[in-house]
Amino acid sequence: MCVGYASSLSRRSATDNVFDKMFYNEGRLVGGVDESGVIDIAGPLVAACVVLPKIDVKTDDLRIFQVDDSKKVRGEKFRKALAEIIWSTALGIGIGEVSPAEIDYMSKHSAIGLAGLRAVMACKSVTTGAPVRPNFLLLDGRVRIPIQIRQARIRDGDAKSLSIAAASVIAKVYRDGIMLKLHEAFPYYAWNTNKGHPRDEKHLDGLDKFGAQPGIHRLRHWPFMQEPSYKRETMPEAERAKWRERRQQWQKRTFARIARETSPQQWSLNPPLWRPSPNSNWQPQEEEKSGETTRS
Numbered sequence: 001m002c003v004g005y006a007s008s009l010s011r012r013s014a015t016d017n018v019f020d021k022m023f024y025n026e027g028r029l030v031g032g033v034d035e036s037g038v039i040d041i042a043g044p045l046v047a048a049c050v051v052l053p054k055i056d057v058k059t060d061d062l063r064i065f066q067v068d069d070s071k072k073v074r075g076e077k078f079r080k081a082l083a084e085i086i087w088s089t090a091l092g093i094g095i096g097e098v099s100p101a102e103i104d105y106m107s108k109h110s111a112i113g114l115a116g117l118r119a120v121m122a123c124k125s126v127t128t129g130a131p132v133r134p135n136f137l138l139l140d141g142r143v144r145i146p147i148q149i150r151q152a153r154i155r156d157g158d159a160k161s162l163s164i165a166a167a168s169v170i171a172k173v174y175r176d177g178i179m180l181k182l183h184e185a186f187p188y189y190a191w192n193t194n195k196g197h198p199r200d201e202k203h204l205d206g207l208d209k210f211g212a213q214p215g216i217h218r219l220r221h222w223p224f225m226q227e228p229s230y231k232r233e234t235m236p237e238a239e240r241a242k243w244r245e246r247r248q249q250w251q252k253r254t255f256a257r258i259a260r261e262t263s264p265q266q267w268s269l270n271p272p273l274w275r276p277s278p279n280s281n282w283q284p285q286e287e288e289k290s291g292e293t294t295r296s
Contacts, residue, residue, distance in 0.1 A: 051093070
């Protein structure tokens with residue numbers, strides 16, 4: 001069941017939870033859900049579900065009221081500090097990921113719903129690890145989560161609801177950590193600064209020089225594929241031609257790089273795709289001893 005699309009009220013500042021209180025009933029656990037990486041073209045889409053306690057301003061730690069929409073929080077260190085406050089305050093937190101390969105085979109709305117579902121199902125107590133199942137969800141935006149829990153979809157929810165804002169911070173910090181690790185392996189895309197954004201010039205320069213990384217880039221979505229209809233209606237033909245030419249270059253670079261990495265001449269330079277562990281009992285077959293190893 002889905003409650004109406006709320007849009008008229010807003011949280012007065014980053015220092016109250018008035019909006020969330022409208023949904024508190026006795027015994028009800030309210031979970032805020034938000035995503036990170038929706039518009040990006042590399043890396044996973046990450047959603048977080050955060051269940052906050054019914055905060056008493058007279059007795060509870062009020063540092064949680066510093067939390068705001070992650071897009072408004074400037075500075076990675078401050079965002080991480082807010083995430084630590086959320087982890088120390090929340091009753092339950094869950095994180096859900098949808099991989100680039102999965103995103104390639106579904107719409108972005110479906111991916112958002114799936115990430116949210118996984119976050120809700122993964123929600124656990126911060127202190128005990130026991131499952132925490134909210135019985136009411138506050139969602140940022142228009143996408144409903146496919147689960148039998150009452151939901152309120154809220155336009156600009158991360159600017160109105162404290163629990164949604166907390167979820168946005170958790171999702172953002174978690175996904176940024178993933179992109180920083182990917183940057184270590186693929187520094188030429190500058191994912192340490194752009195986090196996979198499609199319009200960042202350093203990201204695009206990396207694609208121009210090295211092509212795309214299958215399994216990390218979302219290859220079935222724009223700009224790797226033709227523009228969706230709503231973009232075609234507003235994008236000038238000259239710009240569409242530019243992106244079309246650029247896509248073709250990316251494909252050539254990608255295929256050429258993969259061919260170099262997997263050609264027989266490269267096997268002596270790169271480690272094999274699978275290698276037995278030092279403690280295994282695996283022994284090479286006779287034909288492999290004679291130099292006729294087969295790789296699949």
